[in-house]
Amino acid sequence: MAMAMKMKITMARRAAGKCRIAQCWTQSLQHPIARHSSSSSDPVDAIVKQYSWRTSLLVDGSRCTDAGVGDGDLLVMPDVITEEEELVLADECMRILKRRRYEEDHWDQVIVKFKEMERSRWSSETRAILAKMREVPILPKDLDYFPAVHVIDLAEDGYIRPHVDSIKFSGRVVAGVSLLSPSIMRFKEEHGDSIVDAYLPRRSMYMMTDRIRYHYTHEILPGVQTFKNDVQGNMETLAKFATRQTADCVESCPVAGYEASMIVATYQLQQSSEGANDSVADAAPEQESPDAAKSRRCGTLQHFKLHQTTDDDPAKHVTVDKVEELETSSGIFDIKWSTSTIEDRVILGAATAGGTLELYELDQDHHLRSMGVSTEGDSSSMCLSLDWNNRVLSSNAPSVCVSHSDGAVSIWDITASNIEQRVKWQAHNFFGSPIEAWIVAFDAHDPNVVFSGADDTILKGWDVRLNNDTGDASALFKKQQHSGGVCSIQFHPHDEHLVAVGSYDEHISLWDKRNMKAPQSMFSTGGGVWRLKWHPLPEHRDLLLAACMHNGFQILRRHDAGGLQTSAHYTQHASLAYGVDWWQHPRSLRSTLPVIGSCSFYDEAFHVWRSPLE
Structure with missing residues (x-):
């Protein structure tokens, strides 16, 4: 039976109108690592070893006291797409959402100050980028994707509260990609004191499953935060x-x-x-865009x-x-x-x-x-x-x-x-x-x-x-x-x-x-x-x-x-x-x-x- 996965995009606009986009997937069946051979020579073992929360330089597990968390329960992989590709994704999402107003609270009280949409029709360029994301090695193969993509746009002071995703709507594995701004995702044990922080640079992908998925809340921290150790x-x-x-x-x-x-x-x-506070960090000091004169x-x-x-x-x-x-x-x-x-x-x-x-x-x-x-x-x-x-x-x-x-x-x-x-x-x-x-x-x-x-x-x-x-x-x-x-x-x-x-x-x-x-x-x-x-x-x-x-x-x-x-x-x-x-x-x-x-x-x-x- 093929595994199903629902794709989500989360954009978080920070100071001066910048935004963070997260490309999230959910799957409804087993842990992706369990689908492969357990042989020590299996390339999947090498992927887990390289990107595991225990070894990743992007994850602070110093406060994790839970011996039940497995090596493959949280994987973080940097640079899964290029800077040009993230700008394509950002532009297409923002063109649609910029005319909508930010809502103060979500129906499940998890998301604060946001816009939202589901979309199945994308430009050919964006479809190619989404297809590339589905081939990232920390994700399982042969997935059936839902046709619609869930898009969330967070306001400058918006954030995501601690929560555990519904199995019905999110499946057994959750993954995401941070774009245009870095963010810190915090995982807290529901009935314990264990904490894991993941620093998610732009264009990095995370995947969580098993104990981290079911027994830990996860959240996107608001505002400016510090990542240590x-x-x-x-x-x-x-x-x-x-x-x-x-x-x-x-x-x-x-x-x-x-x-x-x-x-x-x-x-x-x-x-x-016109009519929007849209801003993208699209020009480095050494490389101004042709439209720079129209920008502030x-x-x-x-x-x-x-x-x-x-x-x-x-x-x-x-x-x-x-x-x-x-x-x-x-x-x-x-x-x-x-x-x-x-x-x-x-x-x-x-x-x-x-x-x-x-x-x-x-x-x-x-x-x-x-x-x-x-x-x-x-x-x-x-x-x-x-x-x-x-x-x-x-x-x-x-x-x-x-x-x-x-x-x-x-x-x-x-x-x-x-x-x-x-x-x-x-x-x-x-x-x-x-x-x-x-x-x-x-x-x-x-x-x-x-x-x-x-x-x-x-x-x-x-x-x-x-x-x-x-x-x-x-x-x-x-x-x-x-x-x-x-x-x-x-x-x-x-x-x-x-x-x-x-x-x-x-x-x-x-x-x-x-x-x-x-x-x-x-x-x-x-x-x-x-x-x-x-x-x-x-x-x-x-x-x-x-x-x-x-x-x-x-x-x-x-x-x-x-x-x-x-x-x-x-x-x-x-x-x-x-x-x-x-x-x-x-x-x-x-x-x-x-x-x-x-x-x-x-x-x-x-x-x-x-x-x-x-």
């Missing part, structure tokens, strides 16, 4: 947060007394739509605090809490702390999609607030990156350099109450046309020199004291070493001649600025290098932290010959690896088990993790 080998994830907007920056405060603060910045492209870019600054829970090594005893969130005037492309106080104020600079450079302050109560100090906006010249000139050489009257989406670079003089432009020039172009200048950085040991990189694949050096005939800064050199856009630059804080450069071509080049004819070395990361951070302390001067987009976050070590090698590789994010930083707590920096904060874009996630230094 995720371990990868010798690396350990201390906390995971859903940012609810596409996240692209992480910066830990380096100012003494304020090192507990770590800021995550987000950039959200909110699509305009919004963003947030999310303030997290890291605390040591004992007087021992803080890297071994760390808790993480989200303490506040500020909405910003536009999406944020980059943030950087001034390493020196300015008029006794701890200041964060932000480069925005609205074309503004804005200042924020950590006040004496350690609250983040806008200082009301900003440049005039220019959406045709978005601010893509910034850097302070006081990262190594302390200054109470520092300057900030900014790179722009039209290829310009600008220098600004900063006080606590004013931002004044010193110079702005066209640094990069593509045969005379504007092109994105992704990155600019001050020489940490010479505030008169800046390096810039752009989508033209060219790295350039500039002396801001020297002007050419047009009044622009004079180019010291230009190098086309990389085959993709140059998108990250950082000068070494303890080696005045060393600078690291990263590119979309998935390579890092190390340069001696005394000889810019060719790099000292090239290193392949396997992913576009969006951000680079040298370790702040001289005793760990050989360590370089890299956000490698499609290939996670990497700690690299510079060996004696001058090249790089991988020391650690963190791959627990499910999407583009963008923002990363060392926790600036002095004892964490000195530790051989440093703590790191990282964020990823499409799965809207912020992680805090630690890794031993090999």
